[in-house]
Amino acid sequence: MTDITVPYAAVLDELESEAIHIYRETAAAFRNPVLLYSIGKDSSVLLHLALKAFAPAGLPFPVMHVDTTWKFKEMIAFRDKRVAELGLDLRISVNEAAVTEGVSPFSHGTHEYTRIMKTVALREGIDRYGFDAAIGGARRDEERSRAKERVFSLREPGHRWEPRKQRPEFWRTANTTLSEGQSMRVFPLSNWTELDVWRYIEREGIDIPSLYFAKPRPVVERDGALIMVDDERFPLREGEEAQMRSVRFRTLGCYPLSGAVESTADNLADLIAEMETSTVSERAGRLIDGEGGGSMEAKKAEGYF
Amino acid sequence: MSATGTTTGTPVLHLVTCGSVDDGKSTLIGRLLAETNSVPLDQLEYARRTRRGGSTIPIGDVDFSLLTDGLEAEREQGITIDVAYRHMNLPNGRRVLIADAPGHEQYTRNMAVAASNGDVAVLLVDAARGVRPQTHRHLTVCALMGVKTVIIAVNKMDLVDYAEPVFNEIVSVVEATAARLGVPDVRAIPMSAGAGDNVTAPTAHMHWYSGPSLLGALSGWEPVEDNSAKPFRFPVQFIVRADGNFRGYAGTVVSGEVSKGDEVVVADSGRTAVIDRIVTYGGDLQTAVTGQAVTLTLDHEVDVTRGDLIAATGPTLVQPADRFSADLVWLAEEPLAHGRSYLLVSGSRSVPATVTNVRYRLDVVSGHEHSARLLDMNDVGRVEIATDRPIPMDPYSTSRDTGGFLLVDRVTADTVAAGLTRHAMRRAFNVVPHTYDVDHDARVLMMGHPGKVVWLTGLPGSGKSSIADAAVRRLHALGVHTYVLDGDNVRAGLNKDLGFTPEDRAENVRRVAEVSKLMLDSGLVVFVALVSPYRSDRLSAKALFEPGEFLEVYIDTSVDVCAERDPKGLYAKAAAGSLPNMTGMGQVYEEPEHPDLVLHGVGDIEATVTQLTAVILGE
Incomplete structure (x- = not known):
């Protein structure tokens, strides 16, 4: 038995090469692929990997943001900045009908809101532009039902995910053939962990929204979660007042559904140090997952990422 | 791998776990994950307070098997039905990606999936129950799929009082099978996943065993074969084109290594070239090694397309x-x-x-x-x-x-x-097609019309032969050279060895398609009147021909009409139960999705034939 020490960089190198391989396969095999860009840290890493995969050429496909209209203001500003810097072909998909109806996280339950503003908007965007493959940043470590997710995840007509129809994955060889009405979701970060994502952001100097870093922000406490009051649409309860507390976010989504954590980590090194001692999974801060053990699975079957 | 990193050893170990449901596999993986801090606290908490029906583990203790549960349907059934992927961090920094394959016999295919990337297999054997057929099955699939290291994990040693002879007996049986299968590296560890013996730390219960725990074995593992020492192989995934006439071949080095200035060969065409640049986002490399995703440029223009293999020249080249x-x-x-x-x-x-x-x-x-x-x-x-x-x-x-x-x-x-x-x-290699001077084009000139294959498909009794017969009479009168390949007639000779099972039908279609291709090449307009019930068989036939040469014609006649006509008495026999493989009765007929022409087998046959011949003659 020899002593073997593996540097973290070597693990990241291998994960990076795997992701690039998946990107190239997707770009070549599908007629009209799209990168789903949701502005957060995983999307930032995805975008960086896409730049690496096709250099010296640019991205050979557009990026699409599914906008629920309830994202943090700063996320939208960050998105527009990155799009301008990189010259991306950005498509935005909004469920306009639901916006007109006034669907919000406060008017509908989180599950129904997510279905209408995220799942339906995603499906509509994919259909409108005729995308046959959508690349996303889902990781297998996020949630237990994700452990069985494929890298190339098949969707039946109507975007349905059927666990029993998923294709077996051998070696580096993917079956990217589609029959009528089928489409593919592709997950280049499948084998990454949350810490890998942070370590990679640090190593590569990847730009991310500052919401990930601690700063005094106006928050209220709802059902044990710290929610940031990001704009005037937030309905404060009788006598309720936003307090300034030093918080950061582990995942970014719709601001009324994103729980903040109290923290003073205002730089990457401190943040990663906090991460390494954290023992709570990141989705714990996401209010949409908390409804029943298999709620993620139920959402996926409907076409959610 | 990026421009900045060099790898020593194997940073990511692909582990496949196999064994029966009852061998305690979920518990073993759960304990490995928990004791290497590879699961978040809230998931551990879940495994403390949740219990499956029939569980004897006290609430408050971790039920390790719950950590590896996946889909709801499986939780209800209490079994694992698909391959699950998990990660584990070893104390020495090595990442372990676990592909967890189910133990049920009917899921051998999932076992193969899990083993396809495996460096190491952990093969669980229940010490109390001994080696079972399942053990041999999993070992065989692992060996077949190229797993080079197998760790025999003799589990539940606590149930046999940690007795060494029990361990030795099991190991000798499994080792004999592994030797027959040619597995180069076989180890064995006595353990108890439930009690925690030899999983992540050595145990005091088995002084007769001096080897490492499972965690120790995984940390110290080194590959039997070094892929980077093998010949250079680079399947081209994507052609990168950029400003300034840049043309590069993007892919991953799957074995060996390549350096700037190396001579390589496109294995598909045999053309050679020299590596001009090894391009990455972070800058050019001098050398790319196994596992690296890079973009290669060549010193001169060579025809390379996606899917081609760029390889080392010399004796290792694959023809x-x-x-x-x-x-x-x-x-x-x-x-x-x-x-x-x-x-x-x-x-x-x-x-x-x-x-x-x-x-x-x-x-x-x-x-x-x-x-x-x-x-x-x-x-x-x-x-x-x-x-x-x-x-x-x-x-x-x-x-x-x-x-x-x-x-x-x-x-x-x-x-x-x-x-x-x-x-x-x-x-x-020995079959080299000969090219003849008098070719299809020459024959078309002499015939006065191009060859064609008119493939009539439909239920028995739908009218294929009658329509073919009438159409050929019409064309013959116009001076068109025709021939009819009729299903029943062909089965009397060329295909008399074939029956009516799906695979025999596929072979029947294949042979008829090949014969009609020869006839087309000779300049004939060939009518094929064949039930050919399966879509994929017809698709295979069509794939033999150039666009425009092959007409798929669907004779759309309802099964009721066919059964009433019953010109050969087949429907009567099928109804009596003596023809189990009869299309439209015992076997399904798959309608064409995109036929070139649909004809109805009822009504005025002369009008139908006019419709058909118009398409054939391109009118």
Whole structure:
């Protein structure tokens, strides 16, 4: 038995090469692929990997943001900045009908809101532009039902995910053939962990929204979660007042559904140090997952990422 | 790998875990994950307070098996039905990606998936119950899929009082099988996943064992074979074009290494070139090693397309061939059909291929070879494969990436088999088509019209033969040279060895299609009147021809009308139960999705024929 020490960089190198391989396969095999860009840290890493995969050429496909209209203001500003810097072909998909109806996280339950503003908007965007493959940043470590997710995840007509129809994955060889009405979701970060994502952001100097870093922000406490009051649409309860507390976010989504954590980590090194001692999974801060053990699975079957 | 990193050892170890449900596999993986801090606290908490029906673990203790549960349906059934992927961080920094394969017999195919990337297999054996058929099955599949290190984990040693003879007995049986299968690296560890013996730390319960715990074995593991020392192989995934006439070939080095200035060969065409640049986002590299995703440019213009293999020159070069001997793991519910055309997908390469022969089916428990004509789901067998064009395939034993392939159904797009190339067949190199001066074009000039194949498909009794007969009379009078290949007539001679099972029907269609291709080449307008009930068979037939040469004509006559006509008395026999394979009765007829023409088998046949001949003559 020899002593073997593996540097973290070597693990990241291998994960990076795997992701690039998946990107190239997707770009070549599908007629009209799209990168789903949701502005957060995983999307930032995805975008960086896409730049690496096709250099010296640019991205050979557009990026699409599914906008629920309830994202943090700063996320939208960050998105527009990155799009301008990189010259991306950005498509935005909004469920306009639901916006007109006034669907919000406060008017509908989180599950129904997510279905209408995220799942339906995603499906509509994919259909409108005729995308046959959508690349996303889902990781297998996020949630237990994700452990069985494929890298190339098949969707039946109507975007349905059927666990029993998923294709077996051998070696580096993917079956990217589609029959009528089928489409593919592709997950280049499948084998990454949350810490890998942070370590990679640090190593590569990847730009991310500052919401990930601690700063005094106006928050209220709802059902044990710290929610940031990001704009005037937030309905404060009788006598309720936003307090300034030093918080950061582990995942970014719709601001009324994103729980903040109290923290003073205002730089990457401190943040990663906090991460390494954290023992709570990141989705714990996401209010949409908390409804029943298999709620993620139920959402996926409907076409959610 | 980026420009900045160099790798020593194997940073990511692909582990496959196998064993029966009752061997305690979920508990073993759960404990490994928990004791390496690879699960978040809230998931551990969940495993403390949740209990499955029948569980005897007290609330408050961690039920490790719950940590590896996945889908809701499985939680309800209390079993694992698919491959699950998890990660584990070892104290020395090594990442372990665990592919967890289920233990049920019917899921041998999932076992093959999990083992396909495996460096190391942990094979669980229940000490109390001993070696079972399942153990041999999993070991065989691991060996077949190229797993080089097998760790025999003799689990539940606490139930046999940690007795050494029990351990030795099990290990000797498994080792004998491993030796027969040629597994190069076999170790054995006595353990108890439930009690925590030898999982992540050595135990005091078995002084007779001095080896490492499972965690220690995984930390110290080194590969038996070094892929980077093998010949250079680079399947081209994507052509990168950029400003200034940049043309690069993007892909991953799957074995060996390549440096700027090396001479390489495009194995598909045999053309050689010299590596000009090794391009990455972070800057050019001098050398790219196994596992690195890079973009290569060549010193001069060579024809390279996606799917081509760039390889080292010299004696290790693989020659393109169009016939291969291969092992298949059959994955689909529908069995393998001889003569049916599938897509062979290997890396980024995709080529139509046919299984021409099944040599034998392998009994994965005993290792015996049984003669077989087909392969069913979960079967493993040796076959011969013919591809539509020559491709360079390495033996699987040399390279998983360039020797492994998938077979994909051309209609459903499902992956139906995983294939492991054994060797190219010599006779493929010896068949060299001869080109004759008097060719199809010359014959078309003499005939005065081009050849065509008019493929009439439909139920028995739908009117295919009658329509063919009337159309040929009409064309003959116009001076068109015709011939009819009628299903029943062909079965009296050329195809008299074939029956009516789906695989025999596929072969029937294949032969008729090949004959009609020869006749077309001779300049004839060929009518095929054949039930040909399966979409994929007709698709295979059509694939032999150039666009415009092949007309798929669907004779759309309802089964009621056909049964009433019953010109050959077939429907009466089927109704009496003496024709189980009768199309439209015992077997399904798959209507064409995009026929070139639909004709109705009822009504004025002369009008129908006018419609048909107009299309044939291009009027």
